Amino acid sequence: SQKIEQNSEALNIQEGKTATLTCNYTNYSPAYLQWYRQDPGRGPVFLLLIRENEKEKRKERLKVTFDTTLKQSLFHITASQPADSATYLCALVASSNTGKLIFGQGTTLQVKP
Amino acid sequence: DARVTQTPRHKVTEMGQEVTMRCQPILGHNTVFWYRQTMMQGLELLAYFRNRAPLDDSGMPKDRFSAEMPDATLATLKIQPSEPRDSAVYFCASETGTGGQPQHFGDGTRLSIL
Numbered sequence: 596s597q598k599i600e601q602n603s604e605a606l607n608i609q610e611g612k613t614a615t616l617t618c619n620y621t622n623y624s625p626a627y628l629q630w631y632r633q634d635p636g637r638g639p640v641f642l643l644l645i646r647e648n649e650k651e652k653r654k655e656r657l658k659v660t661f662d663t664t665l666k667q668s669l670f671h672i673t674a675s676q677p678a679d680s681a682t683y684l685c686a687l688v689a690s691s692n693t694g695k696l697i698f699g700q701g702t703t704l705q706v707k708p
Numbered sequence: 709d710a711r712v713t714q715t716p717r718h719k720v721t722e723m724g725q726e727v728t729m730r731c732q733p734i735l736g737h738n739t740v741f742w743y744r745q746t747m748m749q750g751l752e753l754l755a756y757f758r759n760r761a762p763l764d765d766s767g768m769p770k771d772r773f774s775a776e777m778p779d780a781t782l783a784t785l786k787i788q789p790s791e792p793r794d795s796a797v798y799f800c801a802s803e804t805g806t807g808g809q810p811q812h813f814g815d816g817t818r819l820s821i822l
Contacts, residue, residue, distance in 0.1 A: 627808040638712075638799050638813030639751070684751065688808040694739060695764065696811060698751040 597622040601685060601699040608675060609707055616670040616702045618685035623697070627688040628661055628668050632681045633701065639684055643670075675706045710734045714800050714814035722822050726788040729817045731800030732781055737812070739805035740783045742768075742775055745797045745816070754798075757783065758805055790821045 600619045608614050618628070627646050631639035645652045645661045645668070652659045658671040672679050682703045686696040713732040721727060733740045741756040755765035760777040768775065772791070777783045787794055797818050801811040 629810065636815070638801070638815050639811075641810035641812070644808070644810060694803060694805070694808050694811075695753060695756065696741075697753075700750040 597697075599623070599685065599687060599697060599699040601683075602702045603700060605703040605705055607705045607707065610676060612675055614672040614675050614679070614704055614706070616683050616685075616704065618668040618670070618699055620666050620687060623666075623687055623689055624663075625687040625689055628659075629686045629688065629696065630657075630659055630668075630670050631684045631686060631698075633684060634681050642683075672704075675704075677706050677708050680704055680706050710812075712800055712802055712812050712814035714798075714817055716817055717815065718818045718820075720820045720822065721790060723791055724789045725821075726786065727790050727794075727819060727821075729785045729798050729800075729819070731783040731785075731814060733783065733800070733802030734812055735781075737802035737804055738780075739803045740777060741801040741803075741811060742783070742785050743799040743801065745799060751799070754785070790819075792821045795819055795821050 598621045629644045630642045632642055633639045643652055643659045645659050656673045660669045682701040684698050684701040686698045715730045739758045742754040743751050745751045754768045755775040756763055757777045774786045797816040799813050799816045801813040803809045803811045
């Protein structure tokens, strides 16, 4: 069956360290993969998109990697800050024609000062 | 900044009542999605429209849920009759419709069915 899995346990790290979040998938061949941030009581906010033929994408302190062999994406936040505390969701675009997104359950990140 | 607007933000009602949730997508976005989020299931796609035409509503319980886009500035999601298991946060999102583009989400309608 098709699955998208993210670390279900919250990730707690110290301010200034690098946070690494994992997204694994099975039985999908995604054309794209996206990462979103969600704060309590708010809708998800788009962060980064990476295509199947791209290995890595960066935006300021954020970096995403996409390994289609391992069927895994890693999301890194360098020099983390307490304001980075939120839930991070990965989402697969299984078909670029439809734009339909399949979301993982999300990983909650807590950055301690 | 352009935003997706959802109303109401909160709704509490009794089982059996009709519930209507509304969404105003970002102007110029031609694809609109409805999602439901619960702790157990996470974020699930219920239905989506492109150029106001329904493309996929396979995630929606058809007997009680209906989704429409009366015009390009309004999408609605109705539940009739509502049941306690429908309690969740319902999100609307829109995108430019070229496929695989970032989706812009509203802040949701938190629905509680007693």
